[in-house]
Amino acid sequence: MIGEEAGFVRAVRVAGPGREFLPTTEPVDIVVADGRIADIAPTGNLRPTGFVVDGEGGWLLPGLWDHHVHVLQWALAVDRVALGEVANARDAAAIMALAPETDGRRIGTGFRDGLWPDSPSLDVLDATTGGVPTYLINADVHSVWMNTAAFRREGFELVASGVVVEEDAFEISRRLNAVAPEVADAAVERMAHAAAARGVVGLVDLDMTWNDEPWQRRSARGFDALRVSYGTYPQDLDRAIAEGLRTGDPVRGSTNGLVRVGPLKAITDGSLGTRTAACTHHYPGEVGNHGLLTVPPDELVEMMTRATAAGLECAIHAIGDLANAHALDAYARTGAVGTIEHAQLVAHADIPRFARLGVAASVQPEHALDDRDMTDAIWAEQSAQPYPLRALADSGANLRFGSDAPVAHLDPWAAMASAVFRTRDGRDAWQPHQRVDIDTAIAASTAGGSTAAAEISPGAVADVVIVGADPLTADERGLRSMPVRTTLLAGRVTHGV
Structure with a gap:
């Protein structure tokens, strides 16, 4: 009962x-x-x-944990048009032309254009969607494809591709997620009970906003379905320090202690799908494009030093091998405690550094299968190891599994299956030498992770x-x-x- x-x-x-x-x-x-x-x-x-x-x-x-969730964005995704199976830009545009409107907008989510035969463009989307502001959010959330009406509504300068990336894309997502508090909280409550139905008792909320306020409100209203640790982003670091937020403390006003302050979350590079993950070697056919370091190394060190001094742990988004190297360097220089989020492409020499520095690898095993074809094509010339789960585990690193929902579904059993078998839908195992055993997968899906499991x-x-x-x-x-x-x-x- x-x-x-x-x-x-x-x-x-x-x-x-x-x-x-x-x-x-x-x-x-x-x-x-x-x-x-x-x-x-x-x-x-x-x-x-x-x-x-x-x-x-x-x-x-x-009880199981998902160590990386964008809670509100995932909760709202159920009411957005699913584009995960769309095979090209023209089909995506045609689907959005028939999509229902919400607050005068059409919103789709989950497309993956890395291997599309055609490219998103303003003209293609305008031709089908007309004057209704239309937004297509990439599965990795690092880009948003919009029509002219959406650009004008948001006050953004038009670009021929119709695609905004990185911080501009994050800002669009923040605006689309800015629904009424009662709508947001009802959606989050539904999401939490769905997670509990998959055995989840806790998650780390890394929504790209000031998370302290909504979690104070939800906690005051009696939220009790899950344990929650919520992140703070660099634009709010001064505020977090001034208000005395410290990792592990209960959210202010909490009566049950289930919701607690989590880490400082910093995004230091882009993504594979958007071809902005910071890598040692350039992307195929794009000489000079090594991705983007969105936080310079010295700035990252300064930010992590301030957070650590204030009692905040760190969660550093790093996908490409160059970004991972800089993130590990920053941990070494600052003595900060925390995680590297994603760790999707890691130089062989850097893999043992996770354990040596005590940095947990917060990884999403489903991404390896979502991205296997893109990885083989887009990262074919990279010398680092993609999705190195077994290598990290063998080196003694603490693995923590998550979904990055809405990038993948919030289901720890899917994450475990992908980590253990490196396949789904009958395909041969992808890079089977990076499988982990089921005991490691279960431990990585608990609160402490693979080396400190509950x-x-x-x-x-x-x-x-x-x-x-x-x-x-x-x-x-x-x-x-x-x-x-x-x-x-x-x-x-x-x-x-």
Whole structure:
């Protein structure tokens, strides 16, 4: 029953971190008290207390986390036109001509033009969409294709391609996401319950805005579906410092401690799909285009130094190998604590530096499969390793899995399947030498990550999920479709029963 606090979990088999310390591989019972696991014993050896969750022989794991989500943008995406399967610019423009209007605008999301045979242009989009402001957000969110009416509405100077990139694209997304608070909060609530239905107990919100205000509001209204750690962006760093925000502190006004201040998030380069990720070698056919370093190295060091002094951890977006090298250098120079977000292309010599510097690799395994064809084409001449999950794990780096939703769907089971099998839809495994084992994937999908995973053990917080199949033996399709029976957050049912 949603909202009920469990006192006892009956007949579950522990499949995640912590199982190695149990005295049996048979089903166990678990006593929950004050939001924590108080005792574990073989089934039938403990007295049931309070509300009983019957695991019915299902498999128990620590509750799952998504370590990289743009919460509001993902929550709003359900009401936008999905363009992920569109194969060319003309088809995308034709689809948008028939799209419903919201507040006098048409909004599509999720297109991937990296391998399109034709290119987006102002003329192509204008020809089908006319005078209705129309916006197509790239799957990677680093570019937005707009028609003339949209450029005029936003006050942007027209460009022949119709495409704005990087900070201009982020600003457009911020404007499109600026819906009424009650609309935003209702969408986020729906998103949170959908996440709980996939076993998620927590996420890191990296929406590109001042996240402190909406999370204060949601917390005051009783948001309790997930744990949330929310980021701050460089344009708001002065404000965050002045207002005393420190990583790990509860959001101001919090009554339950579920929502907390997260890291400083800095975007230091572009993306693969927009061909702006900062790389050592140039992009094919574009001599001189090595991508963009959007934060100069010295500026990054200064920013991270200020954040660290103020008690903020760091989350540094770096996709290309050049950006990753500069981000690691900045961690080395500042002593900052935190993550590199994405780490999609990393020089072989830089891979061991993650572990040596204590920098977690916050990665999105689904992106490897979304981008496999683009990677093979656009990064074919790069000498660094793309999507180096196994190499990072073998070096001792702490992996933390996420989705980057709405770039990929918020589903940790999909992330695990992509990391373990490096394939989907029947295709051969892509770069199979970078697979990780299922234990690593599960650990990377918990709060602490692969080297500091939450465990099922007495004294641990009762953030757990019960699933209907053994993830340790599941095949690729089985992981993706994993049936989630019950999700508990500090012992309280957020999904199931």
